[in-house]
Amino acid sequence: MDDTTKRYADAGETLRRVTLPNGLRLQIVVKPEYHKTYAVFTTNFGAVDDQVRLQADAQPVVVPAGTAHFLEHKLFDKADYDAFDLFGASGASANAFTSATNTNYLFSTTRNVMKNVEILLDFVQDPYFTDATVAKEQGIIGQEIQMYDDDPNWQAYTSLLADMYPGHPLSQDIAGTVDSISHITPAILRTMHQAFYHPQNMVLTVVGNFDADELIRVVSANQAGKVTAPAPQARITHDDYDVSVVQPYSVKRLDIVRPKGYVGIKGSAPITADRAGLRQELATRLFLELIFGDSGHTYTDWYDQGVIDDTFGYEFNVGRGYNFTVFSGDATDPNRMTNAIMAALRNYRANPDVNVDRLARIIKASLASTLPR
Amino acid sequence: MRTKITDGVYLNVITSNQFKTTRINVQFLAPLRAQQSGRRGLLTSVLETNSAEYPTQDQLAARLEEMYGASFGFGVAREGAVHRMGAAISVLNDQYTDTPLLPAAFAFLRSVLMRPLMQGSVLDPATVQRERDNLLLYLASLKEDRGTQAALALQHGYFDDPVQAAPSFGESADIEGIDAQTLTDVYHDALTHDAIEIIVLGPVTTETVLPLAQQLGFAPRQVALSPGYDQPVHTDVRQFHEHAPVQQAKLNLGYHVESDDCGPRYFAAMVANQLFGGSPLSLLFRNVREQASLAYFASSSLNQRRHFMMVQTGIEAANRAQTEALIAEQLDKVVRGDFPDDLLQTVKDEILNGRESALDSQRFLMNQALTSALQPAAALDLPTFTARVQAVTKADVAAAAATFKLQAVYLLDGEEQ
Numbered sequence: 025m026d027d028t029t030k031r032y033a034d035a036g037e038t039l040r041r042v043t044l045p046n047g048l049r050l051q052i053v054v055k056p057e058y059h060k061t062y063a064v065f066t067t068n069f070g071a072v073d074d075q076v077r078l079q080a081d082a083q084p085v086v087v088p089a090g091t092a093h094f095l096e097h098k099l100f101d102k103a104d105y106d107a108f109d110l111f112g113a114s115g116a117s118a119n120a121f122t123s124a125t126n127t128n129y130l131f132s133t134t135r136n137v138m139k140n141v142e143i144l145l146d147f148v149q150d151p152y153f154t155d156a157t158v159a160k161e162q163g164i165i166g167q168e169i170q171m172y173d174d175d176p177n178w179q180a181y182t183s184l185l186a187d188m189y190p191g192h193p194l195s196q197d198i199a200g201t202v203d204s205i206s207h208i209t210p211a212i213l214r215t216m217h218q219a220f221y222h223p224q225n226m227v228l229t230v231v232g233n234f235d236a237d238e239l240i241r242v243v244s245a246n247q248a249g250k251v252t253a254p255a256p257q258a259r260i261t262h263d264d265y266d267v268s269v270v271q272p273y274s275v276k277r278l279d280i281v282r283p284k285g286y287v288g289i290k291g292s293a294p295i296t297a298d299r300a301g302l303r304q305e306l307a308t309r310l311f312l313e314l315i316f317g318d319s320g321h322t323y324t325d326w327y328d329q330g331v332i333d334d335t336f337g338y339e340f341n342v343g344r345g346y347n348f349t350v351f352s353g354d355a356t357d358p359n360r361m362t363n364a365i366m367a368a369l370r371n372y373r374a375n376p377d378v379n380v381d382r383l384a385r386i387i388k389a390s391l392a393s394t395l396p397r
Numbered sequence: 398m399r400t401k402i403t404d405g406v407y408l409n410v411i412t413s414n415q416f417k418t419t420r421i422n423v424q425f426l427a428p429l430r431a432q433q434s435g436r437r438g439l440l441t442s443v444l445e446t447n448s449a450e451y452p453t454q455d456q457l458a459a460r461l462e463e464m465y466g467a468s469f470g471f472g473v474a475r476e477g478a479v480h481r482m483g484a485a486i487s488v489l490n491d492q493y494t495d496t497p498l499l500p501a502a503f504a505f506l507r508s509v510l511m512r513p514l515m516q517g518s519v520l521d522p523a524t525v526q527r528e529r530d531n532l533l534l535y536l537a538s539l540k541e542d543r544g545t546q547a548a549l550a551l552q553h554g555y556f557d558d559p560v561q562a563a564p565s566f567g568e569s570a571d572i573e574g575i576d577a578q579t580l581t582d583v584y585h586d587a588l589t590h591d592a593i594e595i596i597v598l599g600p601v602t603t604e605t606v607l608p609l610a611q612q613l614g615f616a617p618r619q620v621a622l623s624p625g626y627d628q629p630v631h632t633d634v635r636q637f638h639e640h641a642p643v644q645q646a647k648l649n650l651g652y653h654v655e656s657d658d659c660g661p662r663y664f665a666a667m668v669a670n671q672l673f674g675g676s677p678l679s680l681l682f683r684n685v686r687e688q689a690s691l692a693y694f695a696s697s698s699l700n701q702r703r704h705f706m707m708v709q710t711g712i713e714a715a716n717r718a719q720t721e722a723l724i725a726e727q728l729d730k731v732v733r734g735d736f737p738d739d740l741l742q743t744v745k746d747e748i749l750n751g752r753e754s755a756l757d758s759q760r761f762l763m764n765q766a767l768t769s770a771l772q773p774a775a776a777l778d779l780p781t782f783t784a785r786v787q788a789v790t791k792a793d794v795a796a797a798a799a800t801f802k803l804q805a806v807y808l809l810d811g812e813e814q
Contacts, residue, residue, distance in 0.1 A: 034493075036417065036492070036493075057414070057415045058415070058757050059753050059754060059756045059757050060750075060753070060754040060757055106687075108677050108678060109678065109743075112676075112677075112678045112743045112744075112746070112747060113739070113743055113746075115746045115747075115749075115750045116750065117747065117750060117751070117754075118677075132754060133750060133754075134749075134750050134753040134754055135750070160687075160690050163690030164686060164687075164690050164693055165693075167645060167690075167692060167693035167711060167712070167713070168693040170644040170645040170693075170711075171644075171645045171693055171694075171711050173644040173645070174543050174643050174644050174645055175541075175542070176541050279641070279642045280538075280541050281534075281537050281538040281540065281541055282534060282537070282538040282541065317458070318454060318455065318458040319455050319458035319459040319461075319462050320455055321455055323454070323455065324453055324454045324455040327454060327527075328454075328527065330527075330530075333531050333534070333535075334531065334535075354534070354538065356534075385459070385462045385463060386462060388462070388463075388465055388466070389461070389462035389463075389465060389466030390466060391465055391466060391489070391493070392418070392465050392466030392467065392468070392488075392489050393466055395417055395489070395493065
């Protein structure tokens, strides 16, 4: 069992990492001055993982859009209990969410930490799917999808992704569509659970007021008592760095009050999952801040001229098989806004805001946002 | 610890070594008045943008960056019948920086609050106009979030008093066409007449903070604030129906709630709400969402200072009648005491877990200081709070729920055919 502890003096935190014999990774940060403990059980499986090869030479299994999210909902429901009830009885507050590349199950509590950790491990690792429970969830998730259909920002964002990544799972809503989820069956959920909810593919992160050694003992004993199937074949990752397939411009008309402009920049090369990749990711974010941050003339001039307003924002996303930047905001003239963004990117070398002193200041300022509270 | 700086101006220092940042919050408190909510909201946007010392947005942002990325914001909120504007800044503690930032943080607040960008004797007209126009656009766009639209509409229909019926950030009519002179009058009025509560949370003491707080330069003032709002219960239920091109209909219900000032009925109502619709274990969540699959969300929220509870749901419009009936059935169950004893204990545990967890939240701790200042009876320590929650019996919950009187129903659904 790998067990390493590292002190990050600059941040005032200590991180302990343990890898169990079955491959499950633990990340532990003890904060004795805090009252609550927060635990997240994450599997490296999300909306982009719509295919898996179960044996080396078999055809890939392809699943409907929304499967990872559906699975997240369904895991709480068991034959004779609901996981929410168990957490409630142990004084914890639980939740879950699905992203493009991972699914997360979490709780926070001020008491019974170890008991709640066991509940978390057990309900996520013990699947139960029936036709009746699947049918019921299709109704609930159908409602969720309709709720997001009414959100113009969500509509714009998903359209932007579809324009950048046609035919790729990123072009689908994480929750799928009412039609796609109607094709989800208990067998599909079982297959994906078995393929991806494997300890080797999962991480348990616990932060708060508890005894780390006790946690490791409890988790080890819990995992040792379970039979784990051998890990299946590697997932099929859809790498998409092809900029030639991008649809450069589209307009969507909705009954809304404020027009909105979105600009997507598709990454044309992978960013590696190592220190060099992290450096590149951070550098990209600093680059965007130099040009578009609110301590620069570009932002202030645009704001004063009504090109943008307070809703203007941007974000750089890196995931398994892709990376992209999104700019977004409300604007009376969204074309003026999106044109200004493209011009600012093309002409950054001539931008007086892009200088060494300002970069140093932005780096200094970013410390506050990266330090945990 | 609460210290008087001068009449109507107080400093509240919460000493804590738990966090990596120190937070300062300057709260301006005034009685809720017609037109003022929107005008004070606009004022906070104007003062947040620039100052005499930092006359452009980028200069103001650059100053915050220099302070190791200090975060700053100025916003409005309502507490019952009190309207508050809160200017908040957060700075890293000394062990993470090479210079102490607390004096700079107070200096920054003095700059934006006491020395705004002026043209002669009025607030900079260009800033006022730009922020006014942006705020009007923002207010008009609120209905793009259908949940927000439905929540605001239900409140608008429920409250008899027009100022309570409006959002805490006001309405377009408050600021349409407003000029710099009028807004400057609002500014002077707040500066001269609002009750001021300065709250500081961090590894600090009153001795170190008091001189800095005094330098903000607030003059003495007399203020009378009454924290609560109540209205009579109507026999009729008001119905509201709006149409918009929506996929998901929103059905919201407003109830009048009886309460006392943090006495036993307050806690009974808190537990009753949690059980009825305030948690994922509640009757609304289990029965309206999980059992009947009628809604993606079905929950209730309680505001005892305003004697008001709101149920919010997102449903298929065709299921409106069924959903309303099911909601009424869940409330009836609580009134009749038709719920398991262990569920009662579970929702109490949830409330207590939440309250204890809140001790890790800087925002909660600072709000507690404000509550303590406005309504001393309401600021309870954890053991007292725990005892009051645990003392609530099934009969208490049923009696509290019996006072939840439906007063208004709002439906937002697709276009009429």
